[in-house]
Amino acid sequence: MNRSTGPVGVRLGIVxxxxxxxxxAPDSFVPEMRRLGGTLVRVYVYWSQVEPEPGRYDWTVVDAILGQLDPADEVWVTVCSAPRGRPGTGRAFCRRRPPTTCAGTSASSAIW
Structure with a gap:
């Protein structure tokens, strides 16, 4: 095993x-991965981060990932998506705020 490349046949990376x-703000993590000998990045992005409201796009998170990569790096991006709200509930999925409780639920039933 070579510390800079890892075991033969095994690609090292970070999730x-x-x-x-x-x-x-998105942080920088790829340089640390490279110091550990990794070349594979897997990251999760929620569509609500890219399109925070219908028709308005914010590529900050995607740009932050891509800006850290070198040509030799491989990236797997998982885009998580869901409807903005379930009909009749008024609740959006994956909002950017701490959890709160809804009227009619117990204090321990938090939603995002």
Whole structure:
């Protein structure tokens, strides 16, 4: 095993958690991955981060990921998506705010 390339036949990488850029500015994590010998990045992006409201696009999170990559890096982007709200509930999916409770629910039933 070579520390800079990892075991023969095994690609090393990092998975950046499902909250990348959700609750603050996107951070830099790819340089640390490279120091560890990785060349594969997997990141989750919620469509609500790219299109926070219908017709308005914000590519900040995607640009932050792509701006950290070198040509030799490989990136897997998982785009998580859901309807903006369920009919009749008025609740949006994956809002950018801390959880709250809804009228008629117990205090321990938090929604996002």
């Amino acid at each position: 950046r958690g499902i909250s990348y850029g959700m609750f603050g």
